[in-house]
Amino acid sequence: MSSETLSQKIAPHEEFDGVLALRALLRAGLDVEVYPRQVVYAPARNGVDLSFVHGIPGSSGLGPVTYAQDKRMQRGLLERHGVPVPRSATFTMGRGISGAKRFARKVGYPVLVKPAVGDNGIETFRNIRSSGGIDAALDYLRTPPSERPGFSRAAYGLTELREPGEENGRIVVPPGYMFMVEKQLEGTYLRVLVSDGEVRSIIQCEGVPTDESFIGGTEILGQTHPSLNELALRAVAALPGLSLAAIDFVVENPVRPVDEQDLGVVELSERPALWVQARVDPTWAEQLAEDLVRRYATAEGHSLPEPRPSVSVTLEAHALPDATEGGQAIVEAATARGLQAEVTDVDQTAGTVYAKLSGDAGIVAHLVNEMLNGSIDEQRVMLAVVRPS
Incomplete structure (x- = not known):
């Protein structure tokens, strides 16, 4: 399978970085443990542990990731360091809508509307040129993220902890939900x-x-x-x-x-968001992912071997609802993607499948990701342990 075909198969965008990071780890011959929401852990080798969440290396701290996801904090820090940003202001869904419209008139249309907290660069409404446009954007944002079309568990908002509410029978975000209005720059x-x-x-x-x-x-x-x-x-x-x-x-x-x-x-x-580079050149995105993983490993004192063009691995898929059916589904999915696959053992009581996989590391990474997000015949895996054969 070509890298272009592989890149086209990795979706949604929120999962792209995690799959490419796992691909790079497999190509380096590392043992990995993969958990739901793309938590990847490479246990100690020479005393060094490596970890990733959605392709973000463990070298990125939780605090800075949180600051990046809160646009008020992010913009304040950028301005403090002399980095130019557009004029913007944040408002609450409960009492801030009229203020948001006044601000838009003050800075001048067109403006953008976006969530103030959560994954950066998602659900941005551009080219808004009237108060009606603001109303339309906010009507969409009033629906909680988990209820929006295309919601993925790969999306996360570390600082958004409030529970949703209800309005005229509709599940809505709480009144304190914050959004940002920003002057749209042209260029x-x-x-x-x-x-x-x-x-x-x-x-x-x-x-x-x-x-x-x-x-x-x-x-x-x-x-x-x-x-x-x-x-x-x-x-x-x-x-x-x-x-x-x-x-x-x-x-x-x-x-x-x-x-x-x-x-x-x-x-x-805080994410590399390499799907953007993949639209330009899929191979370039894969090379960048390899580079990010190897830079992280080097910084942690870990010397990785040269990447392997293909891999042969053993797989442990844990906590399947039906291990026998799950094993069959995994082999069928792997074979359909051009991998060699066989189940070597099944523990029906524990819900564990033991298997061997061989082939392109990117396809193996994509398959493991599908196991964890439950898209292989709804046979969701809660832990996948992958080791080089």
């Missing part, structure tokens, strides 16, 4: 990936990744003005403790100095 949209103090990718976008209008783009790393790279590094440094980040800029011209133009950071995400 060239760039997605910048920073890892370990280095700019690793700059995509000049066709469309915008945050509102599903993104259709592709061009990798322009090395073609932008050096001051733009410096500004990206400063933005990540504003949230100390993030080992990587995906930053979205809107600029007038990417080859001009930043102090000679109007520009701003419109999103900063």
